[in-house]
Amino acid sequence: MLQRDYTxxxxxxxxxEAIHIMREVAAEFERPCLLFSGGKDSIVMLRIAEKAxxxxxxxxxxxxxxxxxxxxxxxxxxxxxxxxxGARLIVASVQESIDQGRVVEDTGRRASRNRLQTTTxxxxxxxxxxDAVFGGARRDEEKARAKERxxxxxxxxxxxxxxxxxxxxxxxxxxxxxxxxxxxxxPLSNWTELDVWDYIRREGIEIPSIYFAHTRKVFERxxxxxxxxDVVRRGDDEALFESVVRYRTVGDxxxxxxxxxxxxxxxxxxxxxxxxxxxxxxxxxxxxxxxEAAMEDRKREGYF
Numbered sequence: 001m002l003q004r005d006y007t008x009x010x011x012x013x014x015x016x017e018a019i020h021i022m023r024e025v026a027a028e029f030e031r032p033c034l035l036f037s038g039g040k041d042s043i044v045m046l047r048i049a050e051k052a053x054x055x056x057x058x059x060x061x062x063x064x065x066x067x068x069x070x071x072x073x074x075x076x077x078x079x080x081x082x083x084x085x086g087a088r089l090i091v092a093s094v095q096e097s098i099d100q101g102r103v104v105e106d107t108g109r110r111a112s113r114n115r116l117q118t119t120t121x122x123x124x125x126x127x128x129x130x131d132a133v134f135g136g137a138r139r140d141e142e143k144a145r146a147k148e149r150x151x152x153x154x155x156x157x158x159x160x161x162x163x164x165x166x167x168x169x170x171x172x173x174x175x176x177x178x179x180x181x182x183x184x185x186x187p188l189s190n191w192t193e194l195d196v197w198d199y200i201r202r203e204g205i206e207i208p209s210i211y212f213a214h215t216r217k218v219f220e221r222x223x224x225x226x227x228x229x230d231v232v233r234r235g236d237d238e239a240l241f242e243s244v245v246r247y248r249t250v251g252d253x254x255x256x257x258x259x260x261x262x263x264x265x266x267x268x269x270x271x272x273x274x275x276x277x278x279x280x281x282x283x284x285x286x287x288x289x290x291x292e293a294a295m296e297d298r299k300r301e302g303y304f
Contacts, residue, residue, distance in 0.1 A: 011199055015048065018187035020171060021150060022052040025132050025185050026059055028175040032132035032185075033090070036062040037070075038078030039250045040207055041136030041188060044196055046081070047205055048187060049134075061088040063133075065121045067113040067252045068095045069231045074250050077208040092124035109233045112254040122158040125182060132175075132183045140192045141279060150189050156180035193248075193280055194273050201266045213246045213264045224257030248273075248280040 008016075025032050034049060036042045049058045062082055066075075082089040094116050097103045102123065103116045125133060139146040147162050151173040154160055166174045177183060188196070200207060217228035219238040226232055228240055232254050245258035246269075263269045 011195065011202060014188075014191055014195060015051070015199070017171075017190065018045075018048045019052040021173070021185060021187040022049055022134070024173060024175070025134070025183075026053070029132040029183070031128065031130050032060045032134065033063045033128070033130045034058070034060060034134040035064065035136065036078065036082070036089070037064050037250070038074040038081070038208060039136070040196055040200065040211060041138065043081070043205060043207060044191075044199055045134060045136050045187060046085070047199075047203055050085070058085065058087055061090055061128075063090040063092060063124060063128075063130075065092045065117045065124070066094065067117060068093065069113055069229075069252045069254055071208075071210055071227075071247075071250055071253055073208045073210040077206075081206075090124065090128065092120045094120045096120075097123065109235055111233060112252055114252045114255050117252075118158075125158065130182060131177060132185055134185050134187065136188055137186050138188050138191050138193070138196075148184075148186065148189070150186055151175065152184040152186065153177070154182050154184060158182070160184075194270065197266060197270045197273060201270065207266075208250070210247050210250060211269070213244050213261050215242055216245050216258065217241070218243055218245060218258060225260070226257055227253050229253055 034042075034045060036046060046058075046062075053059055064078060079089070094103070094113050097116065097120045098105050103119045105116070106112060124130075137145045137148065139148070144162075147165075148160075149165050149168050151166065151168065152160060153164075153166060156178070168174075175183060191199075199205070217240050218225040219228065219234055219240050220226075221238060225243065225245055226234075228234070234240070243258075243260055244262060246261045246263060247256065247258050250256060261272060263272045
């Protein structure tokens with residue numbers, strides 16, 4: 001008698017959930033968009049979107065909030081991948097927000113444009129009248145993100161109230177909003193960093209070279225390795241040195257640190273992550289170290 005195996009892997013379950021979420025958004029909302037930075041999580045979201053609507057094109061634009069201080073490798077990948085898919089890419093510029101007087105740039109050694117992204121993001125959502133915005137945040141990244149629902153309600157000021165969230169029973173999501181409000185949608189909420197890399201390996205997804213081990217000039221600050229760059233203010237007491245590093249997460253280079261690593265393949269990265277007990281943001285993001293509630297404070301204001 002023919003035996004059939006109906007079991008599914010964890011990745012199959014996670015992928016099916018993410019596809020279901022994307023199709024729900026496409027059906028329920030008028031103007032969704034997908035945040036695409038060229039980082040690994042947004043790359044996986046893009047693959048999920050391809051699968052969700054294949055053979056039709058992805059039915060919503062991509063958007064990146066660009067601080068102007070992003071890594072060149074990631075920006076090149078962002079532009080090339082968007083062009084390959086024929087997707088519309090909207091670049092919301094923090095520099096333009098500064099030039100228009102919408103935000104004031106920080107000064108000093110630890111100055112960063114990371115927090116300024118909130119105003120640029122909210123302005124872009126209002127300008128394009130987006131009512132749903134896909135983000136690549138995962139609950140395992142940081143404790144404030146662990147509080148967030150898959151459909152995360154934002155009021156007409158773009159703000160998030162962690163004490164006023166809608167219940168999500170089974171796979172039922174509440175998409176009801178009034179004019180001016182919007183929903184942040186997180187299809188990868190239940191994924192872990194290891195799941196993301198397992199999926200990249202399984203799907204054979206291309207990623208920027210910055211995720212693999214390479215030699216780079218860096219300096220140490222607060223236990224992190226920051227890059228040598230014109231936009232990163234380095235003190236006289238912070239000596240440059242060369243090291244073999246890779247990036248676990250990518251963002252504004254002023255607050256994104258590298259980790260020493262020899263992992264040059266996806267398989268080696270997976271082995272490395274499986275052995276670590278420090279989250280990617282905990283190890284490499286200076287912006288999350290400002291206070292115990294740094295991420296939650298930013299999210300309340302409208303951050304990703």
